[in-house]
Amino acid sequence: MNSYLVAVQHGTGFDRVSKCKETYRVHSVFDAAVNLVAESGFLTILPLRRGCGKDCVTVAVSGGFSFFALGISPGDEVRMSAPSKLRLGETTVVDFSGSRRWRSPLEAIDCVPSIRDENMTVLESAVTLNGVDPLSGEAFDSDTYRAGLGSAGVLSDIRGALLHNDEKRLETALARIIGFGPGLTPSGDDLVLGISLTRAVYGRFVQSASDIWEAGVRKNLDKTCDLSAFFIREALEGSAHEVIERALVCLLRGEPCETVDAVNKLISVGATSGCDIGLGMYLALDWQRRYDWCSKGW
Amino acid sequence: MFKRLVIRPNSYYDSIALMRLTQTVRNIDKMVAAQVGMATELNKDAVREMGFVGEELKAATANDLIVALVAETEDALDKGEQVIKENLERPTRQEPGTKEPKAYATLSEAAAMDGAGIAAISVPGEYAARETRAALANGLHVFLFSDNVSLEDEVALKKLGQENGLFVMGPDCGTAVVGGLGLGFANKVRPGKIGIVAASGTGMQQVMTIIDMLGEGISEAIGTGGRDLSMEVGGITSKMGLAVLERDPNTAVKVLISKPPHPDVRESLIKMLDEGTKPAVVCFMGEDIKEADKRRSGKVLYAGDLEEAAILAYQSAGGDSKGRLYSDDELSEMVKAIVARGDSRGYFRGLYGGGTLCQETMTLLSRMGIDVYSNIAWDRRLLLEDPEESRGNACIDMGDDYFTQGKPHPMLEPGMRVPRYLAEAGRKDVGILLFDVILGYGCHSDPAGIMAEAVKEARRIRKDMGQGLVQIAVIVGTMRDPQGLEEQEAILRDAGAIVLSSNRAAGDLVAGLIKAQGGKKPCLR
């Protein structure tokens, strides 16, 4: 039986498919997400409650709906069957005719962001509660991957490399975390994503010297799976899923009560992803804060 | 110590699922270690550290899934692999398993099996007349859901049916209950003494469900299609329906629901009802009931709205006299509570799937002196120039042709309304949102579930705007409907909507809220 999904919001990334610039296929199907893939990257279909993003579309489905029920499979063809209808495989149509353009919450940041200590405290406690000591990056639980991140001192290596603008050391350190850990997006990648997005947003206002971070990350992207690499690339360019962006916006300019909400939503993303991204944001903001103190006396 | 490595090329699994799975595998008795992740170089290193080597591991790429198990016994490994297999090989598409039901290539082929008495036709309008003719030629009654059938064809088909003693219910017939079977969008109502003839599907559903709620039931419900009482068609199907109800031993009360008929047709229908032996309730929606008519001696009672039609029918069938489904006191308490919270400041916007319910709300509000803009307003002054753009207090029929060209009807896909609903929720000058949720066979399996997500999202949007919002759901259904009335109500209430089972009551509530704002009429530019 055919399924009809009504799109509510979509990011600019969907122009790539709606303008037929590329051939997309179904990449993977989950309970609450469908990923599409083409040469230039990924697009994700999410239920309304999961929030949107540049490369996302949200659809109106009920709370208990699972995308498995659509009967689409990885490899199925994705094509526009009418000006505002996207067909997935043989059975599913996504109707864009009523869909609104998604706007990034990051657009709200229009001047040099200030890092509020209260918000940092909120993030710190959220990440700590979830088993990571953000100051050392050392994990409290015994998961191999976390132990790997912490005990090997890779985070202090990264910080040191950034402080000294040491390109080589940074690259080596990044090589030790990108592609590392369990899950579809490895934990190490999530951490890198959090740092990358934060730095990208900062970079819009604060002119930093040649960005060795971006170069270092890009050099290591072939070490992870395509989907994760795509998310990191997007983060380097300053965009991520709404939940991640919203958390960052709140950290940079929100009231602590809003921040609590937004950070809690972030932490609940995936199994460990949200927490790892949060940790990345914390580290990036903390490093930035210290840098500001030292260099500018703020 | 035993080890096993499983590599699944190009596999993508939800991280939560993978983590949960890893945990389950680690908990297996005698399992020492388990690692599940994408086969990135680093993860492969970690797996190597567990003691794995080999070409297979070397060849795996970052897009492959890797599972490494270490256990004290071979059995534990088997168990682990079994658990992983079961979890990861959860089918992403339904098994083709069940045998396809026998399908016929044409209506005549199916009719040749000699097993059916009625044909339900829902093909595109341009082909509907042809299929209907084939059904009549095969001696079948017709339930014609299709719309876009020409008036000329409708007249010809209904005459052909009449000559052969066969019903043509429709075109554009949404609902019918014949011999206890619901056709089209039909609620599961208890069998009872009330028979209905209706030109409107959702109108029929509203009356049936309220009758059911009151404790009475339905004998037969015959749909006629919206144009049956026009001069051209002359009420052929309605008259056949009323004749059937008159003769039907199970029917004690006849109910007729329609838009105001052509005067000649109206007269002949009323005459027919008056000459019948059974009491009748008539609801000509939107018609001003003349006092003279009300007083007219005869068997006909006139109802001003669908809820009233249901209640009058219930009473005529011997039910306990009950005034209204929701008392005036109940409704004014609700108004007071909402006004006290200050949530309702702003215009009212109703987004309907059921056109008749939309029409009813407009009529109710206009009777109370409130102008309502609409894409289906008869009053040109109140007709929205652009159906996509609401103004003032407005009621939109989202099931209207404008919105359903090449798209599913909101009764089939309640999600069709969600983008518009959230757009309305995002407007500062809007304070009251109303929508209908229609249950029954043939309708969406979880309409409340979809609208509940929209209600929650609307609340989030309003929270960001720092404004309140009243969200009202009218739910048309019975406890025995496949979706379950109580379950659907609960989903909407939990999401934060006010849930009512009568459209009339919702209209009263909205009117109360608008009046409480000072009865301001929307400004006419």
Add this chain to the structure above:
Amino acid sequence: MLTVKNWPPKGGVINVGGGVFAEAMKEQGAEVYEVKWQPPAHGKVELIDILDKLQGRDDIDEANQKAIERFSSAKPVLIDIGIAREVVPGFDDRMLLHAGPPITWDKMSGPLRGAVIGAILYEGWADSPEEAEEIASKGDIQYSPCHEHSAVGPMAGVVSPRMPVFILENTTHGNRSYCTLNEGLGKVLRYGAYSDEVLDRLRWMETVLAPIVKEAIELSGGIDLTSMIAQALHMGDEVHNRNRAGTSLLIRALVPYLIQVDYPQADIKRCLEFINSNDHFFLNLSMPAVKAMLEAAHGVPKSSIVTIMARNGTEFGIKVSGLGNQWFTGPAQIVKGLYFPGRSEEDGNPDIGDSAITETSGVGGFAMADAIPIVQFVGGTPEDAIRFSEKMYSITTTESKHFNIPILNFRGTPTGIDIRKVVETGILPQINTGIAHKDPGVGQVGAGLVNPPWECFEKAIVAFGKKYANGS
């Protein structure tokens, strides 16, 4: 005035259109007859108009009944073997018959060209393939469809004057049909091969095989093919793509007489070996047998029944009983199915051969449910085989009196393709066929399923409408 029959309606509900409603009614416990509705005539308004004028017409239905009656009462019997030039009606000295609708040299596909060259060499009209090709292309040779001479030929279907042919007679109506003797598999003329090996075999068939089998047939007093086909169907053949049972039955019928013929033992032995080694030997009898039956049904005024479906490797053509000798053609399709190892659709020639006469008569692909083993050719399941057959009842007039399908409770095979039903439902006849390599002489590269192009039926219904829409 307001009487209503059968109310409330007894029995189930026929659902035409939305599957949602069918499901909803089933959920309520109703008996639902689901019509898998498609816009009639591919949604073409002008065709629907024609259909509306042709459907429910007693005169057409009666004409079809008459055609079916002639078909069913026909009794094809193998009576003899003769030399094509001498026995096939309308044959000329410099004429070659071929499969499918009429075609000229420049339009011929590889296998047909190869077979033409082979036939020219065999007849001795040329000494080399190059010379043969020149003759073939110069307009020196007259090409004519087998079907226009009461003959049929598998694949390229080339019949040259000297070739021996089976002679079948429909003993009910007296018409005869003709077909060459099957050459076997591999490098053979019908796949366009013309090497010495091929020509030598043809000569041996002419000089040894044909006379010996001819004498055996004469001694037998004629072989009833209707009953032989009926038996073969019960033994797993559908007599188009599988003829193993039919060939065995034929051998059983011939052997008592073969041992009596007055020829050297060695030759008789070789003949038997030749027939026995070729599972498809019987195809060249099943085809002319049903051809004889269908020809009896051809030419009934107002009958909308298809009497010929045939392909020449370039075009697919059909003829309709009530439309005289007009061919209705469309492009021959690529066969979908199992390609032999190392072969792919790239290698396949478009659909070719007169063998679709079997489907026209209600066997072949229509009797797939009789020949379940061959669904493996198309990667199907036994259920698919049954479904293929069942689907064909939607486009046929009746069920065969002679041929039936045990697994469908001995239901007669779907018989009498009605162009009105094909156009109404959009369901095309299912043909079960071998696939020739597109280059001459390579041979069979696979087997599979193919449909006629829709155009054939569209053109036929338009012509039929022109002739009969107004009841004249």
